[in-house]
Amino acid sequence: MSLRKEERREVVLRIFRGTGSDRSKDRYETFTVPYQKDMVVLNAIHYIQSHLDSSLSARWNCKAGRCGSCSAEINGVPRLMCKTPVDRYDGEITVEPMKAFPLIRDLVTDVSDNYRVAKMIPPFTPSVATDHVWRMYQEDVEKSQEFRKCIECFLCQDVCHVIREHKAEYIGPRFVVKAASLDMHPLDALNRSAFMKDNAGLGYCNITKCCQEICPEHITITDNAIIPEKERVVDRHYDPLVWLYRKITYRSVKQNAKQ
Amino acid sequence: MWSAGTLESSPISSDDESYETISTDVLIVGAGGAGLRAAIEAFDKGAKVLIACKSLLGKAHTVMAEGGIAASLGNVDPSDNWKVHFSDTIVEGQFLSNWKMVEIFAKEAPERVLELEYYGALFDRTKDGKIMQRPFGAHSYRRLCYIGDRTGLELIRTLQDQVIKRGIDYIDEVVVTSIFKDPATGRVAGAMAIQLRSGKLLLIKCKAIILATGGCGKVYAVTSNSWESTGDGISLAYRAGAELMDMEMIQFHPTGMIFPAGVRGMLVTEAVRGEGGILTNVKGERFMEKYDPKRKELSARDVVARSIYTEIMEGRGTPNGGVYLDIRHRGAEYIKKRLPSMYAQFLEFAGIDITKQKMEVAPTVHYHMGGVRVDPETTETTLKGLFAAGEVACGLHGANRLGGNSLSDLLVFGRRAGLYAAEHARSAKIGSISEEDIDKEISRILAPFKVTNGSNPFELKERVAETMWKYVGIVRNEQDLRKGLEEIGRIRLEAKHVQARGPRAYNQSWEACLSLWNMLIDCEAIIRSAIERKESRGAHTRSDYPKKDNANWLVNIVIKQKDGQMIHELVPVPKIPPDMEKLINTDEILVWQQQEKREQLLVRK
Ligand SMILES: Cc1cc2nc3c(=O)[nH]c(=O)nc-3n(C[C@H](O)[C@H](O)[C@H](O)COP(=O)(O)OP(=O)(O)OC[C@H]3O[C@@H](n4cnc5c(N)ncnc54)[C@H](O)[C@@H]3O)c2cc1C
Ligand code: SF4
Ligand code: SF4
Ligand code: FES
Numbered sequence: 001m002s003l004r005k006e007e008r009r010e011v012v013l014r015i016f017r018g019t020g021s022d023r024s025k026d027r028y029e030t031f032t033v034p035y036q037k038d039m040v041v042l043n044a045i046h047y048i049q050s051h052l053d054s055s056l057s058a059r060w061n062c063k064a065g066r067c068g069s070c071s072a073e074i075n076g077v078p079r080l081m082c083k084t085p086v087d088r089y090d091g092e093i094t095v096e097p098m099k100a101f102p103l104i105r106d107l108v109t110d111v112s113d114n115y116r117v118a119k120m121i122p123p124f125t126p127s128v129a130t131d132h133v134w135r136m137y138q139e140d141v142e143k144s145q146e147f148r149k150c151i152e153c154f155l156c157q158d159v160c161h162v163i164r165e166h167k168a169e170y171i172g173p174r175f176v177v178k179a180a181s182l183d184m185h186p187l188d189a190l191n192r193s194a195f196m197k198d199n200a201g202l203g204y205c206n207i208t209k210c211c212q213e214i215c216p217e218h219i220t221i222t223d224n225a226i227i228p229e230k231e232r233v234v235d236r237h238y239d240p241l242v243w244l245y246r247k248i249t250y251r252s253v254k255q256n257a258k259q
Numbered sequence: 260m261w262s263a264g265t266l267e268s269s270p271i272s273s274d275d276e277s278y279e280t281i282s283t284d285v286l287i288v289g290a291g292g293a294g295l296r297a298a299i300e301a302f303d304k305g306a307k308v309l310i311a312c313k314s315l316l317g318k319a320h321t322v323m324a325e326g327g328i329a330a331s332l333g334n335v336d337p338s339d340n341w342k343v344h345f346s347d348t349i350v351e352g353q354f355l356s357n358w359k360m361v362e363i364f365a366k367e368a369p370e371r372v373l374e375l376e377y378y379g380a381l382f383d384r385t386k387d388g389k390i391m392q393r394p395f396g397a398h399s400y401r402r403l404c405y406i407g408d409r410t411g412l413e414l415i416r417t418l419q420d421q422v423i424k425r426g427i428d429y430i431d432e433v434v435v436t437s438i439f440k441d442p443a444t445g446r447v448a449g450a451m452a453i454q455l456r457s458g459k460l461l462l463i464k465c466k467a468i469i470l471a472t473g474g475c476g477k478v479y480a481v482t483s484n485s486w487e488s489t490g491d492g493i494s495l496a497y498r499a500g501a502e503l504m505d506m507e508m509i510q511f512h513p514t515g516m517i518f519p520a521g522v523r524g525m526l527v528t529e530a531v532r533g534e535g536g537i538l539t540n541v542k543g544e545r546f547m548e549k550y551d552p553k554r555k556e557l558s559a560r561d562v563v564a565r566s567i568y569t570e571i572m573e574g575r576g577t578p579n580g581g582v583y584l585d586i587r588h589r590g591a592e593y594i595k596k597r598l599p600s601m602y603a604q605f606l607e608f609a610g611i612d613i614t615k616q617k618m619e620v621a622p623t624v625h626y627h628m629g630g631v632r633v634d635p636e637t638t639e640t641t642l643k644g645l646f647a648a649g650e651v652a653c654g655l656h657g658a659n660r661l662g663g664n665s666l667s668d669l670l671v672f673g674r675r676a677g678l679y680a681a682e683h684a685r686s687a688k689i690g691s692i693s694e695e696d697i698d699k700e701i702s703r704i705l706a707p708f709k710v711t712n713g714s715n716p717f718e719l720k721e722r723v724a725e726t727m728w729k730y731v732g733i734v735r736n737e738q739d740l741r742k743g744l745e746e747i748g749r750i751r752l753e754a755k756h757v758q759a760r761g762p763r764a765y766n767q768s769w770e771a772c773l774s775l776w777n778m779l780i781d782c783e784a785i786i787r788s789a790i791e792r793k794e795s796r797g798a799h800t801r802s803d804y805p806k807k808d809n810a811n812w813l814v815n816i817v818i819k820q821k822d823g824q825m826i827h828e829l830v831p832v833p834k835i836p837p838d839m840e841k842l843i844n845t846d847e848i849l850v851w852q853q854q855e856k857r858e859q860l861l862v863r864k
Contacts, residue, residue, distance in 0.1 A: 019764060021270040038519030038609065050717040054768040055761025059315075061485045064525050065607065066412070066600075067318040083607055104456055105765040112431075115316065115423070123424045124379030134376060135388030141381045145406065148381060148413055152317055185381060 068153030127189035147181035156211035170201035173211035180225035278460035291319035292669030293649025294471030295418035300677025324411025325528035327403030329663030330368035339400035352657020360635035371670035441690030447644030448690030458763025479624035483526035492651035494777035505629035507788035513563035515623025648676035658797025713758030716771035
């Protein structure tokens with residue numbers, strides 16, 4: 001950040017324009033917007049829509065980093081536009097749509113395939129009846145809670161080289177996180193190891209940790225979700241008891257069985 | 260089965276008037292907590308269900324809810340029960356709520372929370388392994404179940420998983436633009452919609468519609484609400500002939516961020532005060548001791564918001580125009596554990612470390628207590644076959660909503676909407692929609708493509724929002740309200756020539772035109788009701804009528820359309836029966852002795 005904030009008067013953005021149905025017209029357009037202290041890229045996009053070109057398309061909703069709608073590639077790095085201060089960059093800022101997903105228009109991509117993948121994952125299946133108040137302990141729910149911070153921005157899917165290369169075979173980091181969030185629910189009954197190995201393509205991930213680095217929710221995707229899931233697959237293969245032991249929190253089960 | 264995929268074909272020209280037709284039993288407009296819970300229930304009761312939502316599935320405004328969900332489980336305070344929750348809600352709603360709705364709500368909220376846990380949600384826990392509950396403004400007991408400060412996200416993800424698991428049909432990034440009625444029966448027969456991705460028009464034929472479109476915070480310049488909170492449902496219902504109620508009741512949340520400018524209005528959750536956060540003015544005074552010595556920072560939202568406003572107006576605000584909110588005394592570890600999103604929000608958006616620095620806050624538009632008038636048990640509106648649940652509906656929160664009561668509202672009445680809409684669909688036939696109505700609607704929604712040199716809808720939306728903020732704000736008076744109404748009228752004229760630029764596919768300026776028109780209707784209803792209520796009650800504060808007036812104003816203001824004009828009616832609040840009245844804990848119980856005067860009101864009408 002060599003440019004001091006006070007000196008900045010305007011921000012120059014180079015924005016991808018194009019329509020999914022006709023990629024021959026792909027282009028970049030440059031816009032200059034007035035600088036405001038601590039503004040983020042999404043503020044600049046809104047300025048363009050209100051004052052310079054209302055035909056620009058960009059998906060957003062909460063403007064607060066909570067909904068995961070405004071994913072884009074900013075100077076080549078997948079980021080949330082609403083959480084990226086323009087002060088991070090000195091010169092022109094290039095904004096492009098996520099490349100791992102088909103283009104709809106301008107900065108908007110078609111992320112619907114993610115919902116197909118979501119459906120593949122064996123859902124939460126309680127191991128105890130729902131006729132009594134469940135007991136679970138804070139230390140036991142915390143592991144899973146980390147994964148539940150996921151805002152489904154799909155930036156990790158965008159950055160993952162496996163997805164870019166073998167889309168069909170690997171469910172991708174977001175969905176390993178999802179599976180892990182279910183596996184680590186203290187009262188979930190299922191064993192997703194076979195699914196993870198045979199259907200989810202977990203073996204494709206070679207632990208580059210790119211996903212973990214860009215996750216806006218700072219979920220330790222690779223260390224806490226992917227690696228343990230890989231271990232489960234191995235354990236399960238050789239020793240179902242180890243799997244059972246890891247999965248089930250003894251206290252939770254004992255307590256709930258008592259009821 | 261119809262699937263979203265069939266819509267993605269070649270691009271369409273901007274004047275293409277063709278549409279695709281889909282049929283279902285129950286159409287649910289909105290996929291926030293209310294819409295998703297409704298979908299699950301209607302589906303489980305055997306109805307064919309289609310969810311249509313304006314943003315992507317799983318991204319509804321509900322994901323932002325932070326503090327928690329109120330239900331009298333009594334896990335932390337065993338003395339809590341539904342009766343106390345009932346009393347708290349009625350009292351803080353300043354007796355404007357529909358008591359029956361509050362009763363149902365308070366009784367059913369605990370079941371709905373437990374059900375969420377059975378669906379797979381993982382709440383924070385008490386030491387003995389139950390769902391943890393935290394204190395919140397104006398709740399008598401520790402009542403808010405929570406998941407850190409991302410309760411709404413967990414709620415949405417959990418319900419979304421249930422929807423996906425059941426294979427319930429949904430179409431996302433679809434904007435519903437109008438409701439159609441069968442000309443013969445006057446009942447709901449379908450809706451018109453546009454699919455953003457392709458720009459195509461959709462005619463959805465159905466037997467029942469559930470509006471779950473959320474709030475209308477975006478009609479204000481400073482708000483915690485999402486893009487989609489443009490009050491579309493209110494306008495859809497009004498235009499179809501249903502009644503609106505309590506439209507003047509807009510909740511200003513006491514604590515919104517004030518800088519950087521780009522995030523002005525972003526919520527600072529009440530949980531900060533729930534966890535011990537202290538409000539001070541620029542002189543370092545803990546001013547809430549003056550306004551509500553007993554409850555201080557944890558007083559009702561309207562009280563805290565007005566107190567902050569007063570401090571700022573009387574010159575005791577910070578140079579940035581707010582007050583300080585301080586949680587540092589809790590220690591860094593505690594703060595990061597209990598308020599992780601707040602810690603991150605201030606660090607990432609404002610470069611402030613709340614474990615070391617004070618926050619600066621000011622009121623922000625947060626919630627709409629008013630909305631579409633519904634039956635307290637079935638959630639049916641005054642239009643047959645049209646149901647409403649969640650923030651778009653009205654009747655539960657009265658003049659002020661308690662924190663945490665919205666999320667349980669979504670589940671309790673979302674479920675009921677699904678239940679009764681499915682029941683309605685079982686006996687109803689699919690109605691017919693007249694070609695004329697369809698043609699009219701298509702030319703209405705395609706008009707912005709025919710305009711040349713028209714105005715920019717984004718710009719007009721900003722002007723609407725500035726107008727409302729300026730004239731219909733936290734403290735109101737007749738003169739300003741009238742100015743606001745005039746200005747909204749002027750914008751409405753300009754909005755006739757608003758232009759959508761670019762192709763039909765994913766055209767946000769087109770959506771902006773349509774939501775602008777909806778917002779203008781919402782604003783008119785809000786301002787007219789605000790002018791009408793000549794007293795101060797809950798969230799509605801009038802400097803020219805600073806007192807609460809139980810003798811004349813225990814009434815709900817109902818807005819509807821008559822011969823193309825917006826009219827209003829004053830309807831007395833349903834009287835609380837004696838056995839329920841006994842449960843209410845307030846010095847103000849005497850309000851019901853004003854019954855006679857209320858009856859005279861009817862005569863005055
Ligand atoms: C920052 C923040 C924090 C909050 N914290 C809490 C809390 O801790 N506890 C609490 O109880 N409440 C809280 N609230 C309030 C609560 O979150 C909302 O009132 C609630 O989520 C509204 O839910 P809903 O289901 O009614 O609608 P929403 O979640 O607003 O969803 C509306 C849905 O309708 C769709 N829609 C709108 N218009 C159309 C259209 N024309 N066509 C098709 N679809 C449409 C949208 O796409 C969306 O899917 C908070 C609110 C905010 C802003
Ligand atoms: S760690 Fe695995 S999932 Fe993450 S980016 Fe690398 S290959 Fe993809
Ligand atoms: S895991 Fe992180 S990067 Fe991936 S979708 Fe979730 S929030 Fe986004
Ligand atoms: S707009 Fe919601 S995350 Fe950026």
